Amino acid sequence: MVTLEEAAKVAAHFQIPQPFEVIDFEGKGNINLDTLLVRAGDTRYLMQRINPDVFPLPDRVMSGMVQSLAAQRAAVDRGHQNADGWRVPELVESHEGTLFVDLDGTWRMMSFIEGTRSFKSLAELPEAERLRAAHEVGRGLAIYSDLTSTIDSQSVPVSLPGYRNSELYFNQLHAALMGADSFEQVADRIPTEEEVRQSTERHFYRALSPQDWEARRNDPELELFIDLALEYESLALEMQRLRETGVIRQTAIHGDTKLENFLFCQNTGRVVSLVDLDTIMPHSWLADWGDMVRSLANVAGEKETDLSKIAVDEEVYAAVLEGFLTTATSCTPEEVRLMPQAVQVIALELGVRFLADYLRGDTYFMLTPDDPRELNKVRAMVQLTLFRRLLDHEPTARELVERFA
Numbered sequence: 001m002v003t004l005e006e007a008a009k010v011a012a013h014f015q016i017p018q019p020f021e022v023i024d025f026e027g028k029g030n031i032n033l034d035t036l037l038v039r040a041g042d043t044r045y046l047m048q049r050i051n052p053d054v055f056p057l058p059d060r061v062m063s064g065m066v067q068s069l070a071a072q073r074a075a076v077d078r079g080h081q082n083a084d085g086w087r088v089p090e091l092v093e094s095h096e097g098t099l100f101v102d103l104d105g106t107w108r109m110m111s112f113i114e115g116t117r118s119f120k121s122l123a124e125l126p127e128a129e130r131l132r133a134a135h136e137v138g139r140g141l142a143i144y145s146d147l148t149s150t151i152d153s154q155s156v157p158v159s160l161p162g163y164r165n166s167e168l169y170f171n172q173l174h175a176a177l178m179g180a181d182s183f184e185q186v187a188d189r190i191p192t193e194e195e196v197r198q199s200t201e202r203h204f205y206r207a208l209s210p211q212d213w214e215a216r217r218n219d220p221e222l223e224l225f226i227d228l229a230l231e232y233e234s235l236a237l238e239m240q241r242l243r244e245t246g247v248i249r250q251t252a253i254h255g256d257t258k259l260e261n262f263l264f265c266q267n268t269g270r271v272v273s274l275v276d277l278d279t280i281m282p283h284s285w286l287a288d289w290g291d292m293v294r295s296l297a298n299v300a301g302e303k304e305t306d307l308s309k310i311a312v313d314e315e316v317y318a319a320v321l322e323g324f325l326t327t328a329t330s331c332t333p334e335e336v337r338l339m340p341q342a343v344q345v346i347a348l349e350l351g352v353r354f355l356a357d358y359l360r361g362d363t364y365f366m367l368t369p370d371d372p373r374e375l376n377k378v379r380a381m382v383q384l385t386l387f388r389r390l391l392d393h394e395p396t397a398r399e400l401v402e403r404f405a
């Protein structure tokens with residue numbers, strides 16, 4: 001990670017007033033670990049390096065982001081019925097007039113949306129406020145989807161080839177279970193499409209010594225989770241087929257709709273923005289729906305070590321569903337019917353991603369020096385436990401969907 005001194009040198013490339021100071025940003029996510037807050041007078045900015053190990057095609061990331069920002073801005077400016085109070089970050093240009101600078105990686109800077117807060121888990125809110133917040137998040141995703149529905153999904157390049165591809169993630173799990181370290185072992189699992197292969201091949205190979213891999217692979221705590229994931233591989237693949245065969249439509253989705261990326265107005269408690277625009281891509285809105293609900297309904301959060309606390313909060317589920325379905329304007333009945341499975345699939349898929357990453361040696365969700373060595377194992381167990389609970393909860397979820405649809 002860069003030092004604050006190095007970051008200040010990068011910040012000087014952007015058109016911001018002098019003098020400015022750079023501090024670390026605590027609200028960073030799991031991927032762009034170089035995320036800093038830049039303050040110039042009363043104005044604050046967020047500066048980020050797009051993690052090159054995860055996003056090998058940063059210009060694509062930027063192009064999706066630019067399209068999303070432009071669509072949101074245009075909808076707000078023309079007074080879209082849902083856009084009242086919606087806030088859109090702005091990219092800061094460099095002195096050369098570009099929207100990013102390449103300096104040992106691709107850096108971008110954007111305006112910081114003041115007066116808002118975000119949450120990693122609803123547990124950070126007093127109980128009396130949680131359901132309203134869940135309703136707001138559902139409403140927020142419906143608004144975001146509405147405002148960006150003008151984007152032609154076929155014109156958005158996939159920012160991260162292979163992202164949200166369940167089949168690929170399961171193939172990576174199979175490779176990690178084998179402890180593969182050569183092409184021959186995984187030749188039939190590596191994607192054939194060149195650009196997907198280039199972006200993901202690294203994550204098919206073991207990055208641990210054979211001894212360390214074996215210890216992780218044979219960890220008795222993981223056995224049931226590995227079995228569970230493999231048992232439901234076909235569920236995830238089924239959803240993918242429905243998309244590939246056009247039964248469910250593709251739009252330009254957000255791609256990373258966990259609770260943390262929704263900004264709540266500090267005064268009104270309303271959701272006013274959905275940030276982290278790294279993964280705009282053609283896919284189904286059901287993935288955004290699923291990712292949002294799997295992160296929201298698990299009030300214990302993504303890093304809980306006491307698995308007995310992982311549960312589907314039924315009231316939260318109902319509130320987010322109501323917020324979404326009463327605001328959304330363009331869902332087909334077939335898609336609505338699939339809403340419960342979509343949540344299951346994203347929890348399963350994310351569990352598989354964490355599990356495969358832990359088994360092969362943390363090459364994707366990289367650990368910082370302060371992170372516990374077993375973080376990705378914990379994250380995997382949380383998502384797969386949640387997946388189990390979501391399966392049990394399915395009849396209730398179906399009833400709720402029928403009620404609000």
Ligand code: GN1
Nearest residue numbers: 029030031032256258276279302350
């Ligand atoms: C990653 O970097 P962050 O925190 O925004 C990941 C998402 C996961 C999420 C889980 C590009 O998002 O897919 O759902 O972690 N983003 C990417 O916390 O892989």
Ligand code: MG
Nearest residue numbers: 029256276278
């Ligand atoms: Mg992200």
